[in-house]
Amino acid sequence: MNSLKIENLQASIEDKPILNGLTLEIPKGEVHAIMGPNGSGKSTLAKVLAGHPDYKVTGGTAILDNENLIGMEPDEISRLGLFLAFQYPMEVAGVSIANFIRAARNARLGKDEKVKAVDFYKELYEHMDALGMDRKFTSRSLNDGFSGGEKKRCEILQMSMLNPKYCILDETDSGLDIDALRVVSEGVNRMRNPERGILVITHYQRLLDYIVPDFVHVMSEGKIVRTGGKDLALELEDRGYDWVKQEAVA
């Protein structure tokens, strides 16, 4: 199996159902986009797949290659190869970006193994240069006092350094100006390859001008209600979401 295969996924928070039988398969080598109105459950899907403890999965499966992620701890899911770029990355005071990513890399090694500092920094600097991040950033506290753009670049930096099999980008475009959007998108595009599946969650079509998806899905009331090619995004931009919802009901 070479895909992230979500089948009939149902999840709720505080007994309120959010995902109502969502089915979606993201094979390696493809970029899928999910669009949908506010409250349709897009971010919930991202958090449920990453193992957020606040959500209760009431049915369905999410198979990453051969393993069902449902019921796993967030760190296990991460180490299996799923990366979630957060819509609102948390600030972690006193922990530098470099030490944070190093700890994440060490978590993927055996008990007595550690990443080699020289190799690590070489790689880190290469990725930072590509993302147009000042090297001074390495010693700054993670996301502490960062602008929206800096936070999102930092998410993409982590994604590049952790080399995941599947990436989920949750509203990565929110809070970005055009320049930052371009840089962040280029960072994502560099990660496109036949060995990796990418899911982009967005509210606006704008991001998909930069990260061109293979498929676009529309989500409404916790389900995928329509799937199409990249042109579907343009159509949604023109016509809004209501017609999709109406067709879905009909």
Next chain:
Amino acid sequence: MSQETLSIISSMDSYSFKQPETFTHFAESRSWEPGWLADYRKECWDSFASLPERLLKDETWRFSPRARFGLNKINGLADPKESLIIEENSSKDGVSIDLFDRLILDQPHCLSLLPKIAGPDLGANDYSLLTGAFAETGYLLRANRSVHSGQPIIVKHIEPEAGKIAFHHSLIELEANTEVTLVEKFIANETNPGGTISSLLKVRLGDGARLHRIVLQQCSKSATLVQLENFIIGKDGYLSSTNLHLGCGQTRVESKGVLNGPGSHFEYGSAHSGDSNQLFDQRTIQVHEAPNCTSNLLCKNVLRNEAKSIFSGLIKVRKEAQHTDAYQTNRNLLLSSEAKADSLPGLEILANEVKCSHGATTSRIDPQELFYLQSRGMSLKDAEKLIALGFLSGPLNSVSHEPTREWILNSLADSLES
């Protein structure tokens, strides 16, 4: 009762600080000391003996289970030769450091400032007075001429064996425009842990003198430490005291910073990581006596299991100390529901043109923050450790000597790792 048991009891009794003979015998054994020192010891002993019984409601011990600092577990004095060590090559041109006991023999006049400076007087006066009366060791650090010593001078306080107490009475005197970095390590007794250290430090900085002092305490989890210090900072002087406390079953810290000359600065940082049922009881006072002085205090505690911390801090601004700029912050992070942190920040301001603020917070780790770290592959435990490390590194980052800063941050990381 066997003869042997009786003799043990009587030997214990002979070290009871409740009996006058304990001091008389000690004073006799030190009869070779100069008269002023004998007088000072006697004065301290008499003051100790006349201390009132411990009050049930004593504000200076509020929230503290004071019995854990009881003197009744003490059955003798530690060997002074084994309890304080100055690392070799510590003396440099213009800077001298020597042991209290060596100086009493060779240059007793060097210590004559000791009786003239009081202890911090923040509650543990019993320990302060007993240290004055019984200390047989300590260090004297002096800098004259305009030295700027880059490499730190290192002093080690060694935890005595269980039942024993080590009294360390030390003095730092920096003349005008000198600069010194001092590292004090409190080291565990590996073979028979559980002793007590009572360390009383008196510091006087001349005009424009700068002292960077770093304390790393890694005593055993059954040891007791009473760390008392009084810093007097002269005109345009600068004193930073950065403390990392990791060990000890119970620690009482009393730190007093006196901004005695205009334009002086006092920087105080403290980080403590507590586990099991460790108790960390910290009392501080920033006394602004002169105008145009600044002081900044940041004390942070991370507490696991049933660990407990108490912070009580006061900023006191005298009438003359106009244009004071003073801060005091205490932050606590609780990693279990049984851990407890009490905080008593305070201000007492008599001048009218000042900028003072204080703040105290106690919080738990935000579950969203934990999820973020876990989503990057770190286990829950590793995520907690990393957050604790980040939290405690704040007060330690002010160490300006870079190798020392790295060393102390690594010591913290290692301790969280184990």
